Amino acid sequence: MATASKAVTNSRANLPFVYRQYSAEQLKQVLHKMYLVRRFEEGAEECYTRGLIHGTMHLSIGQEASAMGICMPLAEDDQITSTHRGHGHCIAKGAEVKRMFAEFFGKTTGYCKGRGGSMHIADVGKGNLGANGIVGGGIPIAVGAALSSKMMKTGKVVVSFFGDGANNEGAFHEALNMAAVWKLPVIFVCENNGYGMSTSTARSTAVKNIAERAAAYSMPGVIVNGNIFSEVAEASHQAVARARAGEGPTLIESKTYRHRGHSKSDRNRYRTKEEIEDWMSNRDPITLFESELREFGFIDDKGIEAIRDAVAQEIAEGIEFAKASPSPDISETGNYVYTEQA
Amino acid sequence: MDAMVRELSYAQAIQEAMAIAMDMDERVFLMGEDIGVYGGAFQVTGDLVERYGADRVIDTPISELGGAGVAVGAALTGMRPIFEFQFSDFATLAMEQIVNQAAKMRFMLGGEVSVPVVMRFPAGSGTGAAAQHSQSLEAWLGHVPGLKVIQPATPYDAKGMLLAAVADPDPVMIFEHKLLYKMKGPVPEGYYTVPIGKADIRREGRDLTIVATSIMVQKALDAAAVLESEGIDVEVVDLRTIRPMDKQTVIDSVKKTSRLLCVYEAVKTLGIGAEVSAMIAESEAFDYLDAPIVRLGGAETPIPYNPELEKVTVPQIPDIITAARDLVKGVR
Numbered sequence: 002m003a004t005a006s007k008a009v010t011n012s013r014a015n016l017p018f019v020y021r022q023y024s025a026e027q028l029k030q031v032l033h034k035m036y037l038v039r040r041f042e043e044g045a046e047e048c049y050t051r052g053l054i055h056g057t058m059h060l061s062i063g064q065e066a067s068a069m070g071i072c073m074p075l076a077e078d079d080q081i082t083s084t085h086r087g088h089g090h091c092i093a094k095g096a097e098v099k100r101m102f103a104e105f106f107g108k109t110t111g112y113c114k115g116r117g118g119s120m121h122i123a124d125v126g127k128g129n130l131g132a133n134g135i136v137g138g139g140i141p142i143a144v145g146a147a148l149s150s151k152m153m154k155t156g157k158v159v160v161s162f163f164g165d166g167a168n169n170e171g172a173f174h175e176a177l178n179m180a181a182v183w184k185l186p187v188i189f190v191c192e193n194n195g196y197g198m199s200t201s202t203a204r205s206t207a208v209k210n211i212a213e214r215a216a217a218y219s220m221p222g223v224i225v226n227g228n229i230f231s232e233v234a235e236a237s238h239q240a241v242a243r244a245r246a247g248e249g250p251t252l253i254e255s256k257t258y259r260h261r262g263h264s265k266s267d268r269n270r271y272r273t274k275e276e277i278e279d280w281m282s283n284r285d286p287i288t289l290f291e292s293e294l295r296e297f298g299f300i301d302d303k304g305i306e307a308i309r310d311a312v313a314q315e316i317a318e319g320i321e322f323a324k325a326s327p328s329p330d331i332s333e334t335g336n337y338v339y340t341e342q343a
Numbered sequence: 344m345d346a347m348v349r350e351l352s353y354a355q356a357i358q359e360a361m362a363i364a365m366d367m368d369e370r371v372f373l374m375g376e377d378i379g380v381y382g383g384a385f386q387v388t389g390d391l392v393e394r395y396g397a398d399r400v401i402d403t404p405i406s407e408l409g410g411a412g413v414a415v416g417a418a419l420t421g422m423r424p425i426f427e428f429q430f431s432d433f434a435t436l437a438m439e440q441i442v443n444q445a446a447k448m449r450f451m452l453g454g455e456v457s458v459p460v461v462m463r464f465p466a467g468s469g470t471g472a473a474a475q476h477s478q479s480l481e482a483w484l485g486h487v488p489g490l491k492v493i494q495p496a497t498p499y500d501a502k503g504m505l506l507a508a509v510a511d512p513d514p515v516m517i518f519e520h521k522l523l524y525k526m527k528g529p530v531p532e533g534y535y536t537v538p539i540g541k542a543d544i545r546r547e548g549r550d551l552t553i554v555a556t557s558i559m560v561q562k563a564l565d566a567a568a569v570l571e572s573e574g575i576d577v578e579v580v581d582l583r584t585i586r587p588m589d590k591q592t593v594i595d596s597v598k599k600t601s602r603l604l605c606v607y608e609a610v611k612t613l614g615i616g617a618e619v620s621a622m623i624a625e626s627e628a629f630d631y632l633d634a635p636i637v638r639l640g641g642a643e644t645p646i647p648y649n650p651e652l653e654k655v656t657v658p659q660i661p662d663i664i665t666a667a668r669d670l671v672k673g674v675r
Contacts, residue, residue: 080420114453121451131417135443141409142444145416145424152372152398152422172439174407182404222628337454340490340512 016297018235019073023144029308031073031230031293033288034278035065036312038089041098044316045088045105045119049265053324058119059086063228063260066286067192068093070225070233071255072162074241080128080146082139082159084324085120086192086259087132090162095127098315102323105228110326116313116337117187128157136197140189144173147187147250158244159187166197168211174218177252181218186244188237192227197262199271212254221252227257228286231293258284346531354387354524357463358500359427360505361388363534366393367658368423371509372399374414375463376407378573385465385524411437411462415445415514418460423509429474431464431518434484435547445491445514457512461505467520467608469658471543473627474645479609480531480555481518482618485585491515491539492586496560498528500583503537511539520558520608542589544596548578550671553621554593556582559606559658566663575671585615590622597628602670603636608657611640639666 004107013021019028040164042060049058061068067091072081075094077107083090084220091101096112104111104122111117123131130146133139143161150157167173168191180187191211208214215222223240225232233255240251258280261267329336351359364371373395378388379402392400403410414426420600428434434441445458468477485492492515495501501519508515545560546567555563560581567577580596582588597603603623605616617639623629623636639658647653649668 068471082416089459112453113451113455116453117451123452123455125452125455130416130456131448133444135439135649136438138412138444141412142416142419144409145413145418146420147416149417149420149422152417153370168589172408172412175404175406176412179406179409179413180403337450337452340449340457342512 015054017231017293018238018300020293023038023271028108028294028299031069032290033308033312034092034302034303035069035290036308037315038065039097039287040312041092041101041314041319042088044320045102048105048139048320056118057265058105059264060260060261061086063280064192064194064257065089065260065285066230066290067227067233067255067257070230071162071237072251073192074078074238075128075158075160077156078128078155079160080130081162082130082143082146083132083162084139084164085132085134086164087122087162088119091122091124091129091132092113094124094129096124099319099322102319103326106323106326108323108326109329110322111273115329118216128135130247135238137167137172139163140167140172140176143187144180144185147185148183150186151183156245157186158241160190161187162190162192164197165193165206166201167191168214169205171214173314177214177218177220177250184247184249185263186247187250188240188244189250191252193254193256194259196271201271210254212252215252218254222252222254224254224256227255228284228289230286230290257286282298290343346535346642348529348531349497349606350527351530352524353498353501353526353528354385355461355518356386356502356530358389358391359530360502362391362394364425364506364632365399365536368443370421371423371425372401373400373425373427374403374410376403376405376410376429378402379428383513384675387524388427395442405609407433407436408440411440412444414460414462414624415440415458418514419456420457421449423459423640425463425509427463428465431480432475432478434464434480438584441484441516442487448485449488449513452538459512460513460514461508461517462514463517463519463545465521465543467522468646468653469522471648471650471653475649477646479607479641482518482609484516485615488611489514490586491584492518493539493584494518494557495583496523496557497527498530498580500537500543502530503535504539504583506534509541510536513543515539518557522558526561531670540584540587540589540593542583543581544578544592545581546577546579546622548576548600551604551667552578552580552593552596552600552618553581553604553606553663554580555606555669556609557584558655559608562658563663566667569664570667573668575668577665577667581604581618586624588618590626593619593623594626597623598631601631601633603632604639604663604666604670605636606639606658606663608641610643611638612643614640616640634670637666637670639663
């Protein structure tokens with residue numbers, strides 16, 4: 002989303018990666034977007050509770066630093082494949098929240114003209130090839146996009162986001178193997194939030210860290226604290242550089258946590274209140290980033306207030322836009338099954 | 344000016360189509376298991392790797408799901424992959440990518456993308472390959488909106504329909520009967536297409552319509568030649584595409600002959616024959632029928648290994664002759 006600032010001042014030399022790499026303005030933008038993800042999902046959840054949105058949704062509240070950090074070094078035409086928990090990826094890659102809300106409301110102004118909803122949201126113009134309702138479904142597709150990049154010599158890098166659940170799908174293993182054999186410019190990002198629906202990684206996954214699986218495919222496996230923006234962005238920078246240099250894929254395991262349940266049907270019976278409370282109070286990615294920004298002098302209370310206000314307004318306008326937008330006509334039910342031919 | 348026409352085998356016709364597609368468009372490339380130096384399990388890609396290089400004739404690991412997904416992703420992002428399954432049975436390993444991803448992506452994304460992937464499936468029995476390498480699963484994929492599913496029955500159609508498939512913006516699944524690969528027939532040089540979604544009347548007749556697919560087309564034609572000597576005049580409709588189906592050609596034929604026999608190799612129940620029969624029953628052709636519709640399909644068993652058992656599992660020429668004769672003479 003942004004290119005690195007060349008200005009690395011001496012005073013920043015001992016700060017964590019992103020504070021050396023990016024300008025204050027760029028980092029404020031990141032905070033803005035992290036709030037946008039958080040408030041978008043809160044807004045969507047409220048609309049659902051009020052009966053304005055049907056179906057279900059998978060909220061990524063608590064995982065904002067992961068989505069933002071990974072997308073930080075990507076250019077606009079770099080591509081991502083996303084997951085059912087993909088609203089953060091979508092916003093991080095540059096989507097407008099009003100068109101996302103419109104999609105949730107099933108309106109023609111939505112990113113998928115109301116045909117996809119939360120689980121298939123995409124923004125092809127910004128390189129988001131789509132969320133996916135199938136766990137692991139996007140991983141081979143990302144490898145295919147990376148093959149296109151290599152064959153067409155476009156220089157694009159592709160990021161495949163997936164969760165810890167996907168690392169036990171065959172598609173994960175087949176895709177990582179092919180990407181490594183063919184040295185493709187793709188980055189596999191496992192957002193490990195500890196649970197595949199209700200089943201913990203301890204109960205489902207033979208390795209302690211999913212990044213260890215990289216060894217089986219001869220690629221670097223990197224573990225980051227997914228709730229610390231700078232750590233995630235630094236790992237992504239290195240993986241992007243490696244991919245652009247033609248050195249092949251990287252597997253990044255971003256350890257994080259979802260504050261909400263798996264989906265709207267979740268009664269949270271598989272984890273304790275204390276565990277959730279600990280992550281929310283002590284390891285919230287927005288709180289952590291905000292306090293670093295403040296501590297290192299990149300922003301003050303007034304600046305933070307301004308961001309929160311701007312985001313609140315954007316969210317309110319987005320919901321109004323979605324409400325006011327037209328629904329697709331029933332006569333158009335069969336559209337887009339096949340490409341319309343002249 | 345007519346292009347030079349030669350006798351080519353069905354496999355050679357497909358290979359020539361793939362070469363022409365790669366010559367015409369640098370985005371076209373081939374992927375599959377052992378399609379490089381090995382030349383493909385049925386020698387369909389042959390020596391294409393020597394002519395186009397390993398970057399465009401890509402051997403994949405034995406990873407049908409992942410490989411199909413890579414092809415889908417490449418198609419989604421501007422390339423024109425032709426993905427070969429070693430046997431159509433292995434589609435079962437890749438159903439996720441075919442059914443959930445390739446078929447639905449354009450729809451789910453509100454028309455923002457298309458997935459111009461071609462997948463080739465060597466299908467059918469008769470090679471002694473037994474139950475896991477002999478199935479005819481085209482109706483599985485024919486059930487999925489978003490896919491196009493074709494079954495060329497001649498070398499001419501195999502080339503022309505493959506070139507049409509490569510030019511098509513949507514995912515096209517090609518089922519190629521393995522016993523057809525050695526079949527020879529006239530094939531023009533150079534580029535031409537045979538439209539997807541159009542059936543072909545391979546033999547005109549007055550007394551009975553046989554709607555056949557794939558290898559059953561030739562068997563129906565052979566049966567029709569025998570029946571002609573008995574004074575029974577058979578019309579043979581080669582369906583060629585099962586999705587989207589050319590309903591009008593079948594309806595018009597049945598209105599003319601008043602009798603319908605469906606012949607296909609896949610398991611009879613819930614297959615192409617059921618669809619064609621129901622389509623006719625729902626159409627204006629129903630009022631023209633002088634006899635019940637008859638289906639000849641595969642037995643309700645997996646394909647057996649023993650050659651005699653294998654043969655009786657799918658319709659053969661004598662079965663078609665008997666069924667047609669009975670239908671015309673009102674025995675059924």
